[in-house]
Amino acid sequence: MxxxxxxxxxxxxxxxxxxxxxxxxxxxxxxxxxxxxxxxxxxxxxxxxxxxxxxxxxxxxxxxxxxxxxxxxxxxxxxxxxxxxxxxxxxxxxxxxxxxxxxxxxxxxxxxxxxxxxxxxxxxxxxxxxxxxxxxxxxxxxxxxxxxxxxxxxxxxxxxxxxxxxxxxxxxxxxxxxxxxPLERDFVWFKVRRPDVWDGHTYRVRIIEDRHGLFIPTVPDLVRVGFNIPKGGLRELRAGGISGLHERMDELAPEISAGVRESVTSWSDTSMLDIxxxxxxxxxxxxxxxxxxxxxxxxxxxxxxxxxxxxxxxxxxxxxxxxxxxxxxxxxxxxxxxxxxxxxxxxxxxxxxxxxxxxxxxxxxxxxxxxxxxxxxxxxxxxxxxxxxxxxxxxxxxxxxxxxxxxxxxxxxxxxxxxxxx
Ligand SMILES: Cc1cc2nc3c(=O)[nH]c(=O)nc-3n(C[C@H](O)[C@H](O)[C@H](O)COP(=O)(O)OP(=O)(O)OC[C@H]3O[C@@H](n4cnc5c(N)ncnc54)[C@H](O)[C@@H]3O)c2cc1C
The missing domain is CATH 3.50.50.60 (FAD/NAD(P)-binding domain)
Structure with missing residues (x-):
């Protein structure tokens, strides 16, 4: 029983x-x-x-x-x-x-x-x-x-x-x-140290054509970053290596370029959200x-x-x-x-x-x-x-x-x- x-x-x-x-x-x-x-x-x-x-x-x-x-x-x-x-x-x-x-x-x-x-x-x-x-x-x-x-x-x-x-x-x-x-995009998230030029209390959305990123200060002194990829596009992005992610950040938020190269060295440092x-x-x-x-x-x-x-x-x-x-x-x-x-x-x-x-x-x-x-x-x-x-x-x-x-x-x-x- x-x-x-x-x-x-x-x-x-x-x-x-x-x-x-x-x-x-x-x-x-x-x-x-x-x-x-x-x-x-x-x-x-x-x-x-x-x-x-x-x-x-x-x-x-x-x-x-x-x-x-x-x-x-x-x-x-x-x-x-x-x-x-x-x-x-x-x-x-x-x-x-x-x-x-x-x-x-x-x-x-x-x-x-x-x-x-x-x-x-x-x-x-x-x-x-x-x-x-x-x-x-x-x-x-x-x-x-x-x-x-x-x-x-x-x-x-x-x-x-x-x-x-x-x-x-x-x-x-x-x-x-x-x-x-299903929506037209998926999202990749990661965290990176907050650059000195950003205060810890501003939520930033950066858009360039159909690419965008969210940059959200979080505890203790980090920024939570999310950026869009085409629906189901993770495999293609991954195939291009982690440098593809670094380059996306160079374009959207050069302030974090150095930090991203330091802390996001492989895809296991990221998380994907199917939207x-x-x-x-x-x-x-x-x-x-x-x-x-x-x-x-x-x-x-x-x-x-x-x-x-x-x-x-x-x-x-x-x-x-x-x-x-x-x-x-x-x-x-x-x-x-x-x-x-x-x-x-x-x-x-x-x-x-x-x-x-x-x-x-x-x-x-x-x-x-x-x-x-x-x-x-x-x-x-x-x-x-x-x-x-x-x-x-x-x-x-x-x-x-x-x-x-x-x-x-x-x-x-x-x-x-x-x-x-x-
Ligand atoms: C990457 C990512 C980033 C997000 N960012 C944000 C954000 O910044 N702000 C925001 O508001 N929302 C965000 N969300 C959405 C947010 O996480 C959810 O809306 C929220 O967690 C929903 O709460 P919930 O309790 O309904 O479900 P969940 O948080 O999903 O909790 C469901 C729970 O059920 C358990 N469970 C599932 N199946 C079973 C089962 N059969 N038996 C027992 N337990 C089970 C799971 O283990 C889990 O603990 C994000 C989501 C993801 C994935």
Missing amino acids: TAALEAQVCVVGGGPAGLTLALELARRSVSVVVVEQSGRFDRSFRGESISPDSVWLLERMGLLEGLRESTLETRHMEITDGGRTVLSADFSDFDQPCPYPMELPQPPLLEALAEAGGALPGFKLLRRATAVSLLRDGTTVSGVRCKGQDGEFDVRAALTVGADGRFSKIREMSELPYRKV FTTVVPRWSRPGLVLIGDAAHTLTPVLGQGVNHAITDAAVLARQVAGAFTGNGSGDTTEALNRATLDFQREREDSVAMARSIQLRQEKAFALSGRIPGMLRRSVYRLVNSNGRLKRKILSGVYYPLQEADKVRPFETAPRPAASPAR
Whole structure:
């Protein structure tokens, strides 16, 4: 017989979405088991730019206090096209509690979430455990079967949450229909020491025709660099040797030429991101819901992946805890179905807006040739010269939660008296 664990909620995936959800549920006295396939949080390059609204959420959850040494504020943004600055923004111009995006590598963030959760009764994180199939009770999902180090076991739960990322197996097994939209480019990431001529707080985007790079200062004194390659073009780039990467940087950012030759000596010093977006029309079915990248994979533009993962988690925790406590003697399955549908209703417009801005930006990046290039530069300059328009666009991307909170306070779980968040 297969061993079994029981909880009110089973979360598959201990990334930003899964661990934030589990912590927020446990703080509301909902029992939760997180199933995470990896044994450690030592992922690099992934989701390190945190949007201001998520900085605000993490701050409210008491998680940033112990993480200051792992973070760096981004205070300015600057886009150059063909060597000229076409758009710049200063985040201190925005009157918000948390105006700045932040660089925060995932390992310390995930450690802090796991540590805060681990101090609460009802929170269990199972590492090196992989969800391999869904359990069903008729048409309702009732948990997952997992493979751990000592063999198979089941986790039974009233609600199963697929927080297992952009290649979600839970989404696949749930048979919820989805559409994967590949974009025209992939992305290569690496880190390099920050040159003296760059301050540590400016996010730079450099565009030359249809080639572009992101240059994001990060901790301790590095720059995280991402540059585009044609879709599926990694093999060709690699075949030309690492000098191809060095030459791309000579063109886009000569300031880092020396550093790149020093620290990126082989392709193993880089990481590739296959860029696509996923549209899932319905995020839930009875007994199951998807969140984060599993529900809506986004592109790297404007660092929105982690932001929407964390926001999903905070909203879903409130809805789900309400379903467990607020349905009196009613049917919990029904209450959870309503909660997951309400969750999607509350979140999907904001995700759709982020996706639409990203896709427009992706199209602009892909333009090449004299006339399309001129058009792109004109649009950036127009936005740059119109303060109201610039504010509206940036506020829509970076501050929707903080703005909404001024009208209707956003609810996060009460923090325990002595918060153990580091
Ligand atoms: C190279 C790269 C750079 C990025 N840069 C940024 C950025 O700067 N800013 C930003 O906001 N976003 C960025 N993203 C996107 C960001 O990483 C994701 O949007 C974010 O991590 C989504 O969080 P999540 O919790 O939904 O999924 P994930 O972070 O993918 O977490 C999913 C978890 O599920 C686990 N898992 C998967 N399958 C199973 C299974 N069957 N059983 C158990 N566990 C399982 C995985 O091990 C993983 O820990 C980047 C992504 C990549 C790949």
